[in-house]
Amino acid sequence: MHILVVEDEPTLQKLLRTSLERQGHTVTIAGTGADALAQVRAQPIQLVLLDILLPDMSGFDVCREIRGFSQVPIVMLTSLNRPDDIVQGFDLGADDYITKPFRIREVQVRIEAIMRRMQWRDIYQTSDHLHASGVSVNERTQEVRVRGAVVHLTPIEYRLLRYLMERANRPISKEELFEQVWGYDLAGGTNLVEVAVRRLRNKIEEAPSHPLLIVTVHAVGYKFVSELSGRPTG
Secondary structure: OEEEEEOOOHHHHHHHHHHHHHOOOEEEEEOOHHHHHHHHHHOOOOEEEEEOEOOOOEHHHHHHHHHOOOOOOEEEEEOOOOHHHHHHHHHOOOOEEEEOOOOHHHHHHHHHHHHHHHHHHHHOOOOOEEEEOOEEEEOOOOEEEEOOEEEOOOHHHHHHHHHHHHOOOOOEEHHHHHHHHHOOOOOOHHHHHHHHHHHHHHHHOOOOOOOOOEEEEOOOEEEEOOHHHOOOOO
């Protein structure tokens, strides 16, 4: 996997490069937000490890700009561990976050989870197309259309939507969603599910505050409602 490490602290740059290369990854280093954007545009980066506190611009701004032209997985590296900061990263399209200080093994676990998600897409797809309630997913092109219009989803949003659609009308717990979509165990992971569902609703629902496609199942989690079972009344 080709990983872009966006970090301005030389010691951490070296630590991440050495450990990731030992795992067999190709590593490119960017010390500024501007360099990171240029690198993502210039070469086929497969994963971005993105520090939030950069010398020229915020990692949040970098994440926002990357999401304007790329769906590459983004893992935020942050010393900002307030819930609002973490939620902001996910709202901008980050796929995961790691709070500093961290252990290298933790970084490896997150990367392994993303690699499993990519392999799941290639190996365990059950059909090339899914279509229900005006939502169409083309697995070969990774294109999502809602009521005929193309909708751009982050990798996590895409996998979350597909997981729910493949199990349409079945209530799925937040714990199951986190384990299967994110691919690892984390205390508080259900909060990340809630953020991702909110983002997804904002992109596919006609009225996100009154969702008809991804509905909340009280005391359980969520379910995707297919047109075969009718529309929810509330």
